[in-house]
Amino acid sequence: MSIVEFSWINSVVGGAVIGLSVVLMMASLGKVTGISGILSNLLKPASAQGWHWAFILGLLFSGILVNTFFSPITIQVQSETPLLIVAGLLVGFGSRLANGCTSGHGVCGVARFSVRSIVATAVFMSAGMLTVYLVH
Amino acid sequence: MKKIVAAFVLGSLFGLGLIQSEMVNPARVLGFLDVSRQWDPTLAFVMAAALLITALGYRVVLSNDKPWFEAGFSVPTNRVIDARLIVGAALFGMGWGVAGLCPGPALVGVATLNTDIAVFVLAMIAGMIAFDYIAPRLKS
Secondary structure, three states: OOOOOOOHHHHHHHHHHHHHHHHHHHHHHOEOOOHHHHHHHHOOOOOOOHHHHHHHHHHHHHHHHHHHHOOOOOOOOOOOHHHHHHHHHHHHHHHHHHOOOHHHHHHHHHHOOOHHHHHHHHHHHHHHHHHHHHHO | OHHHHHHHHHHHHHHHHHHHOOOOOHHHHHHHHOOOOOOOOHHHHHHHHHHHHHHHHHHHHOOOOOOOOOOOOEOOOOOOOOHHHHHHHHHHHHHHHHHOOOHHHHHHHHOOOOHHHHHHHHHHHHHHHHHHHHHHHOOO
């Protein structure tokens, strides 16, 4: 896969913006920003709240905004369709079973020094690296 | 209403961060998870920056009595490390390692009308629904 060189500025700025969003979510709504959790709540009518919809729409909106008015977002998918389906099922099911994902556990949980999240993050990082090693 | 606006703005901000850091590009994520070839440290730097801001920010914010628009904070209290957590994280990691996609970046990517991303997102939703169906049958 050919890719533009690593840009530490883009990485750090992007990460800081993510962090800012997460901190402001706690400051304003008192909630952690676990995207798998927010999305899964929308799949159950009883637990879907307005802010869940608004947040997800915000995610979609950011993509539309940048892609349409700034520059096309580079997305280099590396997998064939059948594997995308398998991957999606695993990510969806796994995030629910673990009650979190890269944002919920990886950012919010680890930032709170939650041992549960630290463990989850270590496990999914390892699993991800092992999987790439075996599959790609 | 304030909550809805706040959530929308914060979702947009989060998405902008994902786009800026290129976490929406599976190739970038897979480059980080690929330890045997040319390692791409992007995700590490993104995560480090996000963690630093969040750790410091949470300390400040959580020292307040309450959030701005809610009666109290909803910080997760579950501390249990069990098979569910480990297996769930492992399955999640496997899926992440196959596609280089996870919920947030995939949802942002949907906006580009990329059909591969759409397939992933639909499968991810199916996986979540499957869990909700199976969960009551799982031993806790």
